[in-house]
Amino acid sequence: MNQLVSKEEIDRVAKLMRIEIDDHVVHIDRVQKMIEYFDILDKAGLESEELIIQEQKFEDLREDKHIPYNEKLIDKLKNYKNSYVRAPKMV
């Protein structure tokens, strides 16, 4: 089988997605099967197909204004201390 996705590639992508993967074998095998299936798109004959970009007029967008909420949402968060959310230290 053509090794499309290597352990290193999965490690790299997992790191980008901030995921720790202990069992590479399970994920490599499955992700590889999924990506192999996606190769079907090579037969779709899309060479002349253009990508259509949807445009939305500025005036159609919701007004950019603060909508007050009747409760203090920050109180509902985890790790809330006084007036801030505590996060792990950055080294």
Place this chain on the structure above:
Amino acid sequence: MSLAISAVDYVTEIKNGNITVEEFISKTIERIKKIDGKLHAFLSVNENAIIQAKEIDRKIKANENVGKCMGMPISFKDNICVKGSKTTCASKVLEDFVSPYDATVVTKLKSEDAIIIGKTNMDEFAMGFTTEFSAFGPSRNPWNSEYVPGGSSGGSAVAVSALESIASLGSDTGGSVRNPASFCSVVGFKPTYGLISRYGLISYSNSIEQIGPLTRTVKDTAFLLNIIAGIDSNDNTTVDNKEENYLNDIDAGVEGKTIGIISQMTKGVDKEVSSATKNAVSQFEKLGAKIEEVSIDMVEYSVASYYIITATEAGSNLARYDNIRYGFDFDLEGYEFNSYISKARKNFGPEVTRRMILGGFVPSAGHAGKYFLKALKVKNKLTSEINDVLKKVDLLVAPTVPILPFKFGEKIDDPVALFLIDFNTVTANLTGKPAISVPFELSNGLPIGIQILGKEMQDKLVLQAAHALEKTTNLPEVPV
């Protein structure tokens, strides 16, 4: 008093004083207590439901204004936010998350005096087809508990099918309402993209997902749609439905309509499913519709396109789960910032982990041209092809799922076999079209649903055709 009544009939019974809300809600809760240990449709049940029922009964007695739902028990898939309730997405990552606000659909139904009976099980973050990927264990098909109920809104389908809730709202990204509806013999509807607000639905793949009802009858879907459809300032993708009444003219039928059979969706299906589809087509002919076979070439590539687009959007949407502001109980102490987040995100289940890896891979530099951009082009071309076909026919028909419900564990190790379960349903999502699954036959006790798909904003015509087909059936009650 039977729990096996439709939402529309429930309202009539309450209005006529034949039953009280408290009686119905109490009986529903008894039913949940009795059978849900086995079926596992629910992740949480509303403990205040009886108190709420008593209050609605009081309002009815006092001749006060009561909303259109008259206290009917409705459940919500556990990725739809209900204020003050856990909304877990069936994930350990959100195990302790309590939503601080209501989704728009919840606000609308609460304002019409629906009682939220509970939150239903699902595949984690709506990524799956069977509920086997729920972090809290799968739901079971009430028609045969050895079989999967479909997914990802499997808990909702089980709850409606097994008379644990009159109706339920799920979410449909690639068939997640229609697929379990088909497997559990209930109606499942994916509306036109933008018809129902997604505000308060925990995002998986924003560009194609929609909230949709699961009900016992097509009329019940129309009843709910009258309440939950329409524009919402909190969701800029919503469309104005001009306050359409979906129940009016529901009996219009299909006489004189042209219905296309999508040839790509009828090839390679199970023989029982193929036979049911032929029978459904024959019923439509008897009802006065003209039948034509149509071809939509891009359907062959729709599943690949769907998985690439959804994985990419999921990779971005799920980046927010760092467990710092909300999530599960895991102390910050002793961790560096990045290692804390990585450790916390280990609580994602295996399927979500794989789809996030895919979501990082397919749009990345060096791979985007081969995968992501091609997937977007398929979406464009598929939309153009189906629009052309829908200029010639009024509606399209196909089996909802190409195969019969299957046993637990049968396909879980084969990701491509699981992908293909969605083969007939993803087209409606990629093209923004409305589509419904109607319970049609049973084969050896296992349900088969028929899918009807229509033009954008012609949700009403889809419901009319579905109602006409539904009237030709005579299905038994669920055997639990």
